[in-house]
Amino acid sequence: MKMYDIVVIGAGPGGIAAAQEAKRLGARVALVEKEKIGGVCLNKGCIPTKALINKAKAFKETQKNISKGIFSGNIRAEWSEMLENAVSVVGVGRGGIESAIKSLGVDLYYGKAAIFSGNKVRVEESEGAEVELNYEKGVVVAVGSEPKKFKEFNQFEGNAVLYSDDIFKLRELPNKILIVGGGAMGCEFASLFANLGAEVILVEYFSTLLPKILDEDFSRSTIMREFKKPPKKINVITGASLKDIEKDCSGKITAALSDNQFFEVDKILIAAGRTVNSEIFGDLKSENIADKNILFIGDAKGVCGTAYIADKEGVDAVNLLLQDNNDCMSCIDANSFLCVYRDMEVSQCLSKNILVPYVIFSDPEIAVVGLTEKLATEKGIKIRIAKYLYRQMGRSHCDGEVAGEVKMLVNADDNRVVGVQLFGDCATEIIQIAYVLMNQKIFYEGWIDLLWPHPVYGEIFKEALKTLKR
Known part of the structure; x- marks a missing residue:
């Protein structure tokens, strides 16, 4: 003992x-x-998924530079x-x-x-x-x-079907993959395989991607639209789920969706939550x-x-x-309250509500902190909205990463920023700037008055807030 x-x-x-x-x-x-x-x-x-995502993005960037004549030669991704x-x-x-x-x-x-x-x-x-x-x-x-597993697909697990923890079991890069789940994991895996040249079908049960942390307009008009653009061409299907799987004697896999669409794929990756x-x-x-x-x-x-x-x-x-x-005590539950539990019940909250930044390593990246427009409305907070596009910033053009946008929510009564939704290169890094300034309850005018180095991605916060009338 x-x-x-x-x-x-x-x-x-x-x-x-x-x-x-x-x-x-x-x-x-x-x-x-x-x-x-x-x-x-x-x-x-x-850690391993980010290592893979990093290499996939490097592959995409090299291909893009070859197509522009900046680099020359033929390259291919070696999955192993x-x-x-x-x-x-x-x-x-x-x-x-x-x-x-x-x-x-x-x-x-x-x-x-x-x-x-x-x-x-x-x-x-x-x-x-x-x-x-x-x-x-x-x-x-x-x-x-x-990973949350589905008993109806048990017979296919390990061959036709993989779950989010099984990435090392994928021995060959699929030409065509169907990903179930449009949350953080699904968006990251979709970007990973699309950047490596695979044809990707991303299926989400709700009407938009990342419905729990993003406003519908931001998800639909910014992220979903960008995912569908070439060269990625991710086929984003919302309002549907995986209904059935068939695998014939030749090994051909057919995925049937609840909206009566059918897809022949090499693999099915399920990233639909965890237990x-x-x-x-x-x-x-x-x-x-x-x-x-x-x-x-x-x-x-x-x-x-x-x-x-x-x-x-x-x-x-x-x-x-x-x-x-x-x-x-501090941590987070589904309702954005930070708490530690003495049992499994969400209601056992022992602490105060604080800000928590969320980051998603898709391509482009996604980062969020604070309230969505929907939550602010439900709380009775009158807000002003500031937006700014990545393509309006010099740094984006230097890096050739012009896709992206920021949406910022400002409390109209006290002029403090209460929410930020960010989509674009380095979003997972610069969201910490927003988190710190929001945590310090800086008035939005104070954000503008700070000295921002140039050219950096963080300038997008200043430029967005400058669109508001003081």
Whole structure:
């Protein structure tokens, strides 16, 4: 039996942050990971997909320069080499994290954890041995999530059908791929394969892409329109879902949609949400843990979020367990309230509402912070809208990336920016500027009066706000 102050279950971004914070506060910490350190983000999600997206964009840019006569020669994308590069990136990251965790004095266990009464966590290691960990202060559950799977397509999984975590199982670049889900993952994968020359069909159940974070007009007239343009030519189909799959003896795959459209494709990639990894209870029931100092963070809350939100939650959860400070909690649920839960219920909110930026590494990139026009209206906020196009900025023409636009919402009563939706090159980087200025509640005139270097993409905020009458 080993005694700890804090036991953290799950070594993804949230769990790692929790373990590091606990050690910083002088606690005895155990970190348990079922598979590989780094979680989905490092091993299957954020990092490897961004490595692939980066190479695909470089391929697209090189092709564009060849077509303009700036470069010459013939090039092709080597998918196997791209995968090897992504694997290498993951390996470097995993080794660095494991070394850093151990150097802090965190005890790292590999195996499947289960929480039992009597302040115990049992870890079933891969060799079959069982280790029992006792804790005094509490448990941080950061077990993450997995792709939402559809039982009706089980027979096709692994051959005709792949899920968002299965990118390394794709051994050859498909000529034609159907992607189910027009959220963040779907948009990123659609851009990745389109930039490599594949024919892409992107299917979304709702009427627009990214319906939860973007206004309909911005999604439809800006993002969806741009995705459909050559050379990408992503076939965006909204208001439909995958109804059926057929695969004949020759291996030909036919996808049938709910709107009676049929497509012959090489692969089907399903990126339609995620579900919680919740098999962590031994003799405890999830509804009976509210007073047992067991905190859920990240996707384990039941609301799938992002790595950086989980990171913040991990820090705050440990502070709550060690310092009994209820005011430090922060994370996000589907209603844009930041909270940490003692159980799976969204209603268990323990903190205040704060801004959270969202980034999507499609091509062009998408970034959002604050309210949408719809949410502002629902809250009774009278707004003024400022817009500006990428093609109106010098930097865009220097880089040859003129597609994009910003939509900014300003509270008409107090002149503060309350929402930003951004689509264009480097959007995922410059959204942090908007986040910081909004978090500081700077009047929109203050944004304009700042010194903005030239030519940079961040100038788009100043130029958009200058269209408003002071």
